[in-house]
Amino acid sequence: MDVRFINPFLEGTISVLKTMAFVDPKPGKPYLKNDSLARGDVSGIIGFTGTLSGSMALSFSENAILKIVSNMLGEEIREINSDIEDAVGEITNIISGAARKKLESFGLTILAAIPTVVSGKDHSIKHVLGGKSIVIPFETEDGPFVVDVCMSEIKQA
Amino acid sequence: MGVDKNIKILLVDDFATMRKVIKNLLKQSGYNNIVEAEDGVDALKVLKAEKVDFVISDWNMPNMTGLELLKAVRADSDLSGLPFLMVTAEGLKENVVVAVKAGVNNYIVKPFTAEVLNEKIKKIIEKL
Numbered sequence: 001m002d003v004r005f006i007n008p009f010l011e012g013t014i015s016v017l018k019t020m021a022f023v024d025p026k027p028g029k030p031y032l033k034n035d036s037l038a039r040g041d042v043s044g045i046i047g048f049t050g051t052l053s054g055s056m057a058l059s060f061s062e063n064a065i066l067k068i069v070s071n072m073l074g075e076e077i078r079e080i081n082s083d084i085e086d087a088v089g090e091i092t093n094i095i096s097g098a099a100r101k102k103l104e105s106f107g108l109t110i111l112a113a114i115p116t117v118v119s120g121k122d123h124s125i126k127h128v129l130g131g132k133s134i135v136i137p138f139e140t141e142d143g144p145f146v147v148d149v150c151m152s153e154i155k156q157a
Numbered sequence: 158m159g160v161d162k163n164i165k166i167l168l169v170d171d172f173a174t175m176r177k178v179i180k181n182l183l184k185q186s187g188y189n190n191i192v193e194a195e196d197g198v199d200a201l202k203v204l205k206a207e208k209v210d211f212v213i214s215d216w217n218m219p220n221m222t223g224l225e226l227l228k229a230v231r232a233d234s235d236l237s238g239l240p241f242l243m244v245t246a247e248g249l250k251e252n253v254v255v256a257v258k259a260g261v262n263n264y265i266v267k268p269f270t271a272e273v274l275n276e277k278i279k280k281i282i283e284k285l
Contacts, residue, residue, distance in 0.1 A: 019268040020178070073174070074181040086174035093217075094267045097246030101266075112247075114217075 002153060003134070005103065006030060009056060009147050010136050012098030016091065017140075021071040025145070028137040036126055039135065039146045041065070042080055042119040044092030047128050050110040052103060054151030055128045058092050063143035085117045092117075095147075108153070160279050162187040164210035169193075169200040169226065170244070171218040179213065179244070179274070186275035197221025201229060204236055211278065216245040216252070224259060231260040240281045 010027055017023045033039075040059030047055045060068070062080060069087040070077045077083060092115040100110045118125070125148060127133055133150035166183065168191055170176045176193050183191060192209065194200035196218045203209065212230065214223040221229075223243055230236045243256050243264040256264055262281040265274060 016268045019270055069174075072178045072181075074184075083174050083177075086172050087178075090172050090175045090178075094246045097267065101247055 004106070005052065005151055005153075006134055006136065006149060008099040008102035009095070009149050011102065012095045013058075013136075013138065013147050016095045016098055017068060020091070020094070021068040023068055023071060023140050023142075025138040025140050028139065030134050030136045032132045033135045033148065034132050036124040038118070038123050038125045039137075039148070040144075041121060042084060042088055042117065043123065043125055044088040044115045044117050045125055045127075046092050046096045046115040047113040048096070048100075048110050048151065049113075050108065051154050052108045052110050052151055053128070053154055054149070056092070056096055056099070056151075057125045057127070057148040058088065058095065058145065059125065059148060060088065060145040061143035064140050064145045067140065067142035080119055085119060089115045089117045160282050163190055164188070164282075165190045165192065165208065166211045166213060167192050167194060167200060167203055167209040169195075169197065169212065169214035169218070169223065171195050171215065175215065182269075182271040182274050185271040186278075188278075197223065197226035197229070200226050204230070204239075209239065211282075212239055212241045214241065214243060216243055216256075224256060227256065227259050227261055240285060242277055242281060 017025050038059045041062040042065055043057050043059040045057040069084050096112050127150035129150050133148050136147045138145050168176055180191055194203050198221045214226055216223040227241055230239055240262050243261045246267045263277050265277050
């Protein structure tokens with residue numbers, strides 16, 4: 001996977017969470033992941049088709065997502081419930097939109113599917129393309145989360 | 158002249174949580190007269206049943222999208238002049254052109270702050 005496709009997801013994630021949830025996530029060093037185990041307690045995953053295809057997943061630790069959604073809603077949420085799952089789907093959708101807009105500047109056309117949300121300890125994430133994904137770890141004051149991207153450029157004939 | 162904060166706003170989004178988020182942002186700007194709908198079909202029912210001053214609608218929704226709702230509003234003689242702000246997760250140029258052609262007053266790309274949302278509402282109302 002071309003690493004220049006990673007920055008739009010990194011920048012999109014920071015910008016969306018700062019704007020919507022007043023959280024300032026600090027990115028760590030990206031790494032390659034070769035298994036389907038999610039690195040969080042609740043994940044949103046979204047598929048892409050077009051000249052760049054694949055999928056992106058966001059996996060949040062419980063504490064990180066409780067703080068993020070509580071800030072978004074302006075009310076304290078203490079456990080992972082339907083509000084949290086709904087919000088993770090929407091956050092995934094918005095971050096993918098922000099990243100896709102930046103990717104357009106590379107001349108790529110990308111269409112997104114509807115995000116799905118999975119929660120529970122040790123759940124798995126299945127990327128559309130299979131194989132290795134690139135994981136960007138983030139830290140917030142309340143806990144970690146990761147952005148897990150697996151994409152491939154479709155070369156025009 | 159300031160914008161009347163008592164205007165009745167119809168907020169349309171299939172995600173209940175996103176409605177809560179936008180409602181929270183609207184309240185931060187002083188708008189408290191808000192009614193909700195979960196898609197375009199539901200929104201049209203509300204618009205037929207009560208007087209609404211302003212519509213804020215998501216683009217991507219099941220049953221009837223924000224764009225289809227906008228077209229239905231513009232085609233209805235009782236509702237055609239209603240101010241309409243489209244919310245989208247992507248600022249794709251083609252989509253903006255389509256929405257403008259369909260008669261949208263303005264659009265806003267998620268994520269946005271309470272200030273940006275308030276500014277968009279003000280601009281639309283001042284232009285009327």
